[in-house]
Amino acid sequence: MRRAEISRLLREDITQRFIVVVRKGGKQALLPTHPRVWEEIADLGPGPVFRTQTGRSFRPNGLGDQMRARLAGVGLPGVTLHRFRHSFGTNLFRTVEDGGAGADARTAQDLLGHASLSTTQIYARVTDRQRRRAIEALPIPLPVGRAVS
Numbered sequence: 001m002r003r004a005e006i007s008r009l010l011r012e013d014i015t016q017r018f019i020v021v022v023r024k025g026g027k028q029a030l031l032p033t034h035p036r037v038w039e040e041i042a043d044l045g046p047g048p049v050f051r052t053q054t055g056r057s058f059r060p061n062g063l064g065d066q067m068r069a070r071l072a073g074v075g076l077p078g079v080t081l082h083r084f085r086h087s088f089g090t091n092l093f094r095t096v097e098d099g100g101a102g103a104d105a106r107t108a109q110d111l112l113g114h115a116s117l118s119t120t121q122i123y124a125r126v127t128d129r130q131r132r133r134a135i136e137a138l139p140i141p142l143p144v145g146r147a148v149s
Helices: 003-010 034-041 060-073 081-093 103-113 117-124 128-137
Strands: 019-020 027-030
Touching: 003 019, 003 081, 003 128, 060 081, 081 103, 103 117
Parallel strands: none
Antiparallel strands: 019 027
């Protein structure tokens, strides 16, 4: 999710099966809830999932600033929430054997909430292992000059 989507997220928007996400332009998306996410928030009371010290919703920039500071405090300087979005996108494309979801491009586009597939492709970091597997999976070419029947 984008930080603006995270900052608007209410506990009431999440069930064991689905998360209602308000995307760019006010469009709503119904996304599956990962079991680990449900474990973390199931017992959370109503209201904002991410709250300021006074219990209110963060503004998107405030949430981003707060997370950047906390991540720097645990030894991850320069890491932002958007980096996690990139990791999510990359892991959608990775094969199950490589620890990813093995999702096709259209599924990744939908889950990331992109209008354009070309935007989704920016989030797909290709690893050397993926390249090697793709090459090794190709059929052996016929020798040059050999007749095909």
